[in-house]
Amino acid sequence: MxxxxxxxxxxxxxxxxxxxxxxxxxxxxxxxxxxxxxxxxxxxxxxxxxxxxxxxxxxxxxxxxxxxxxxxxxxxxxxxxxxxxxxxxxxxxxxxxxxxxxxxxxxxxxxxxxxxxxxxxxxxxxxxxxxxxxxxxxxxxxxxxxxxxxxxxxxxxxxxxxxxxxxxxxxxxxxxxxxxxxxxxxxxxxxxxxxxxxxxxxxxxxxxxxxxxxxxxxxxxxxLEIIEKAGKQLRFWVDTVYDIGCRRDFEEEDAIIREAKEELLEKDRRFARYHLLDEDIQKREDFFIENSLRGILDYVYTSYCEP
CATH class of the missing domain: 3.60.15.10 (Ribonuclease Z/Hydroxyacylglutathione hydrolase-like)
Structure with a gap:
C-alpha cells in the first residue's frame, strides 16, 4: 500500500x-x-x-x-x-x-x-x-x-x-x-x-x-531545524538571483534561470542533494525549480532592479 x-x-x-x-x-x-x-x-x-x-x-x-x-x-x-x-x-x-x-x-x-x-x-x-x-x-x-x-x-x-x-x-x-x-x-x-x-x-x-x-x-x-534551513535557503536563493539578474551582464530571463540553477546546485548544500534524486524525480523537479526561480526573479526585478 x-x-x-x-x-x-x-x-x-x-x-x-x-x-x-x-x-x-x-x-x-x-x-x-x-x-x-x-x-x-x-x-x-x-x-x-x-x-x-x-x-x-x-x-x-x-x-x-x-x-x-x-x-x-x-x-x-x-x-x-x-x-x-x-x-x-x-x-x-x-x-x-x-x-x-x-x-x-x-x-x-x-x-x-x-x-x-x-x-x-x-x-x-x-x-x-x-x-x-x-x-x-x-x-x-x-x-x-x-x-x-x-x-x-x-x-x-x-x-x-x-x-x-x-x-x-x-x-x-x-x-x-x-x-x-x-x-x-x-x-x-x-x-x-x-x-x-x-x-x-x-x-x-x-x-x-x-x-x-x-x-x-x-x-x-x-x-526548528527545518524552518531555520528553509529561511536561510530562501534568502540565499533571492540573493543569488538578484546578483545574476541585476548585477551581471545577463539580458535573457532564460539565461538567468539557467545560471541561477547551476550556481545554486553548486553552493546550496540542501538543494545540491538534487543529484541524489532518482532521474525521473529530477525531471519532475526541473519544472518546479524553474517556476520557483522565475517567481524569485520577478520579485527582484520588481523590488530591486529594472529588467
Whole structure:
C-alpha cells in the first residue's frame, strides 16, 4: 500500500500521478481516531480513488474535517469528490480561498496557465457548496487543532498544529527524504514576496519545536531545524538571483534561470542533494525549480532592479 504510519494514528498517504516522476510528491495526511479521521489536503481529482481506497484500508468510516493548507490543485483539487464520499465533512480553508472552491472556474484557468499540461494530469477541480466550509473552532479526538495564517507560497496558505505535529504545507518549501539525508528547495510562486514568506517562517519558528509534516513530501522531527534551513535557503536563493539578474551582464530571463540553477546546485548544500534524486524525480523537479526561480526573479526585478 501507499500508506506510511508516521506515529500512532498518524498516516502519510502517497498519491502518485500518471506522469513520470510524480511519486513521493503529492500526499494526504490522515489523523485517525477509531473509525474517524481528519484529512490534511486531499490531492488532485485524479488520485481521489487512490485516497478513498487508502481510507477504506485504514477503516475510516467518517471524516469530520478536511483541512486544506491551500487551494492549489495538487492539494485541494479533489475535495469535491471526497465530499461525495463523506458529505458530513467540513472543509477548513483560508478566507481568501473560499470563493475559489465554490466557483472553481478561475482556479482552473489559472492552474492551466501556471502548470500547462500538468494541470490536465491533475484534472479540473469541481465546485463545492458554501455550506461545506467551516469557520469555527476545530476539535478532534479531544484535542484542538490550531490554524495558523501562513502566506508566502500562496496568499491563501495556512498551516495546522495538532498535538506535537505541524502540518506545514509548502511554507518551508519542498522536501524529499533521502537515506540519512534530505533534499530541500523553496516553493516560490509567480507572485512571490520575500518579506511575506520570511515573516511566515518566523511565525512558525516561534511555535517552538514540533514534528513537521510536509505537503511535499514526508516528515521531519524538528521544525526548528527545518524552518531555520528553509529561511536561510530562501534568502540565499533571492540573493543569488538578484546578483545574476541585476548585477551581471545577463539580458535573457532564460539565461538567468539557467545560471541561477547551476550556481545554486553548486553552493546550496540542501538543494545540491538534487543529484541524489532518482532521474525521473529530477525531471519532475526541473519544472518546479524553474517556476520557483522565475517567481524569485520577478520579485527582484520588481523590488530591486529594472529588467
Amino acid at each position: 501507499n500508506i506510511l504510519e508516521i506515529a500512532e494514528n498518524l498516516y502519510l498517504i502517497d498519491l502518485p500521478q500518471k506522469r513520470e516522476g510524480f511519486r513521493k510528491f503529492i500526499s494526504s495526511w490522515v489523523i485517525k481516531n477509531g473509525d474517524e479521521a481528519v484529512l490534511i489536503d486531499v490531492g488532485p481529482s485524479s488520485t481521489i480513488p487512490k485516497l478513498l481506497e487508502s481510507l477504506k484500508y485504514l477503516g475510516i468510516k467518517a471524516v469530520p474535517y478536511i483541512l486544506l493548507t491551500h487551494i492549489h490543485l495538487d492539494h485541494a483539487g479533489g475535495v469535491h469528490d471526497v465530499l461525495k464520499k463523506f458529505p458530513e465533512a467540513k472543509v477548513v480553508v483560508h478566507e481568501k480561498g473560499k470563493r475559489h472552491l465554490v466557483n472553481t472556474e478561475r482556479l482552473w484557468e489559472a492552474s492551466k496557465v501556471a502548470l500547462g499540461d500538468i494541470a490536465e494530469v491533475y484534472g479540473p477541480p469541481k465546485p463545492i457548496s458554501a455550506e461545506s466550509i467551516w469557520d469555527g473552532e476545530i476539535e478532534f479526538a479531544g484535542e484542538s487543532i490550531e490554524v495558523i495564517d501562513a502566506p508566502g507560497h500562496a496568499p491563501h496558505h495556512q498551516c495546522y498544529v495538532f498535538k506535537e505535529f505541524l502540518f506545514i504545507g509548502e511554507a518551508a518549501g519542498v522536501h524529499m527524504p533521502l537515506k540519512n539525508d534530505y533534499y530541500l528547495r523553496p516553493a516560490t510562486p509567480k507572485r512571490f514576496i520575500f518579506e511575506v514568506a520570511h515573516s511566515t517562517l518566523e511565525r512558525l519558528r516561534d511555535l517552538g519545536s514540533l514534528r513537521v509534516c510536509f505537503g511535499h513530501f514526508g516528515f521531519k522531527r524538528d521544525s
